[in-house]
Amino acid sequence: MVEFDRSRVAVVDHPLVQHKLGILRDKRTGTKQFRDLVRELAHFECYEATRDLPLEDVEIETPISATTAKRIAGRKLAVVPILRAGLGMVDGVLDLVPAARVGHLGMYRDEVTHEPHEYYAKLPRDIAERTCLVVDPMLATGGSAEAALQYLRAHGATDIRFLCIVAAPEGLARVLEADDEVRVYTCSIDEGLNEAAYIVPGLGDAGDRIFGTL
Numbered sequence: 001m002v003e004f005d006r007s008r009v010a011v012v013d014h015p016l017v018q019h020k021l022g023i024l025r026d027k028r029t030g031t032k033q034f035r036d037l038v039r040e041l042a043h044f045e046c047y048e049a050t051r052d053l054p055l056e057d058v059e060i061e062t063p064i065s066a067t068t069a070k071r072i073a074g075r076k077l078a079v080v081p082i083l084r085a086g087l088g089m090v091d092g093v094l095d096l097v098p099a100a101r102v103g104h105l106g107m108y109r110d111e112v113t114h115e116p117h118e119y120y121a122k123l124p125r126d127i128a129e130r131t132c133l134v135v136d137p138m139l140a141t142g143g144s145a146e147a148a149l150q151y152l153r154a155h156g157a158t159d160i161r162f163l164c165i166v167a168a169p170e171g172l173a174r175v176l177e178a179d180d181e182v183r184v185y186t187c188s189i190d191e192g193l194n195e196a197a198y199i200v201p202g203l204g205d206a207g208d209r210i211f212g213t214l
């Protein structure tokens, strides 16, 4: 297997995640269920990727007494989907972090070279001050993720976490090599890539399965 820096990769392998991922991979799973599962898996990924957010004390009164409660402090969040398939994870993140801003990065993979082509970008103006959760279900060759991270770095982002559902070792190696600081959250590290640069066993084309364009 291709080697990569495992200290910057978190595998979110809760039993519920593994169960849902099994259904997601199954080729008999239809568009509606696939979309729902991607959103649900994004909950678990977001939960893990935000585990270290700082807290501050806040004084409140319950119906019974005064108490000190906690609230999230520090940087605000942005969720940045890589189009199209990343869109499938946005609502899952927003379910947990409703005030997050959303930036969009449009990329498609060339079918022959497998290299990414950027076709759209729109980020929150204050992206440099935000913790960025970049979302894309598939990390295959890593080309799209690398390009997305480069774009965000060039626009001043410093705190970036990459959330995918299935990752290939080749993609992990490429992304972690290209970006010294990013942390990657994935539900699975799969075997590798086939000759068409699809993840094996993977789940097929995530964008097509989310949007029903097979």
Ligand code: PRP
Binding pocket: 082, 083, 084, 085, 086, 107, 108, 109, 110, 114, 116, 136, 137, 138, 139, 140, 141, 142, 143, 144, 145, 171, 197, 205, 206, 207, 208
């Ligand atoms: C897929 C996927 C990733 C990319 C992963 O997108 O959603 O963005 O491929 O492959 P890579 O790691 O080799 O770059 P695709 O280009 O098929 O576009 P889509 O999301 O519009 O379907």
Ligand code: URA
Binding pocket: 085, 138, 140, 197, 198, 199, 200, 202, 203, 204, 205, 206, 207
């Ligand atoms: N993009 C996908 O949607 N699936 C793969 O396996 C690789 C790239």
